Amino acid sequence: MKIAMIGTGYVGLVSGVCFSDFGHDVVCVDKDPNKIAMLERGEVPIFEPGLDRLMEKNVEAGRLSFTGDLKSAVDGAEAVFIAVGTPTRRGDGHADLSYVMAAAEEIAQAASDYVVIVTKSTVPVGTNRRVKQVVKKANPGLDFDVASNPEFLREGAAIDDFMKPDRIVVGVQSDRAAEVMAEVYRPLYLRDFPILTTDLESAEMIKYAANAFLATKITFINEIAALCERTGADVKKVSHGIGLDGRIGNKFLHAGPGYGGSCFPKDTRALARIGQEHGLPMQITEKVISVNEEMKRRMIDKLLDLCSGSFNGKTVAVLGVTFKPNTDDMRDAPSLTIVPAMVGAGAKVRVCDPQGHHEGEALLPGVQWVDDPYKAAQKADLLVILTEWNEFRALDLKRLAKRMQTPRMADLRNIYSPKDAKRAGFEAYDSVGRAGFFPEA
Numbered sequence: 001m002k003i004a005m006i007g008t009g010y011v012g013l014v015s016g017v018c019f020s021d022f023g024h025d026v027v028c029v030d031k032d033p034n035k036i037a038m039l040e041r042g043e044v045p046i047f048e049p050g051l052d053r054l055m056e057k058n059v060e061a062g063r064l065s066f067t068g069d070l071k072s073a074v075d076g077a078e079a080v081f082i083a084v085g086t087p088t089r090r091g092d093g094h095a096d097l098s099y100v101m102a103a104a105e106e107i108a109q110a111a112s113d114y115v116v117i118v119t120k121s122t123v124p125v126g127t128n129r130r131v132k133q134v135v136k137k138a139n140p141g142l143d144f145d146v147a148s149n150p151e152f153l154r155e156g157a158a159i160d161d162f163m164k165p166d167r168i169v170v171g172v173q174s175d176r177a178a179e180v181m182a183e184v185y186r187p188l189y190l191r192d193f194p195i196l197t198t199d200l201e202s203a204e205m206i207k208y209a210a211n212a213f214l215a216t217k218i219t220f221i222n223e224i225a226a227l228c229e230r231t232g233a234d235v236k237k238v239s240h241g242i243g244l245d246g247r248i249g250n251k252f253l254h255a256g257p258g259y260g261g262s263c264f265p266k267d268t269r270a271l272a273r274i275g276q277e278h279g280l281p282m283q284i285t286e287k288v289i290s291v292n293e294e295m296k297r298r299m300i301d302k303l304l305d306l307c308s309g310s311f312n313g314k315t316v317a318v319l320g321v322t323f324k325p326n327t328d329d330m331r332d333a334p335s336l337t338i339v340p341a342m343v344g345a346g347a348k349v350r351v352c353d354p355q356g357h358h359e360g361e362a363l364l365p366g367v368q369w370v371d372d373p374y375k376a377a378q379k380a381d382l383l384v385i386l387t388e389w390n391e392f393r394a395l396d397l398k399r400l401a402k403r404m405q406t407p408r409m410a411d412l413r414n415i416y417s418p419k420d421a422k423r424a425g426f427e428a429y430d431s432v433g434r435a436g437f438f439p440e441a
Contacts, residue, residue: 320387
């Protein structure tokens, strides 16, 4: 089966590579000639574990190719996926659909035979019906269907998520489109992974509802963590206790500095906007958005307390700035709020992140990048753990403490215990939702 994937960003590239590994003939399209040249050289423009090897395997097998020519890619394709960006639109919080609609129009002009145009991008409810109108207007004689096929890929685990999904959601309007989509996902269907076929609107809503619920779960435990600090409870024990309830589950119950990334911030804002447009405010989602921002600011107050009330002249070592481990994605990361606040208040900040330097250099001006956590800690007044990379989970705390000017730690991912920090020689330690210890006044 020939598939065209329009867009080679995170979703498009991962999906295209994985579809080719299913045995389909996949052509990935992008307007950026530099990106196409990079991909043709075998270079992956994003960091995703295992993607480079899988891409190389399928290119060598002749099932995967890259081009800037949309017309040639669409010609003969039975399914054309739109996987372009839908960033938050400035001013109103809605998803910017201009790239989606432009891609739909180009596909319509390029196609000549029956094709299913599949929206993989995260789009507001009603978008696929608009896509259908755009295609009809651009090519009135084209025989086509539209489908909604939202992605549920976690950055850092995207290949596994694609190959072993919790579910595949497909929104269609015709049996013919459903049959094409069943063929696209045939390898997963044969392995009994659940494929949910719905109407267009339900498929679109499932994506937003899922991400809003997960963002709510993260924000809920972060708010409970703040209360734990006031009451003397331990949020790790609280999380474990409530997560054992099968109705709640233990995933996304890890307290931290707030959610970030390419999906949750954008999708919660878009869902809130959809509610406003339909005269039904999404009050829980709107509150989740505001509380998440408050959590990031609360982290700054924690760091300020550990610096005796002033960042001015202090040296701070920050371990991890990507929004989560195993990705180079910096979008809406808590570090983009926390680090500039320290730099702006006069701190000298050293940053160590296994993959964050490329994106972070432009986003975090005024910081010094180092490639080793112990170098970052040299003569530092404060050590901050912001992203729970595996490289930071088994550090020699004694060695870190000895290198520091004033050995103080803000463990914003609750990797270590206060006992471990104290035993290693730290004079102050704070985390999220647990009791810490501080120097005598």
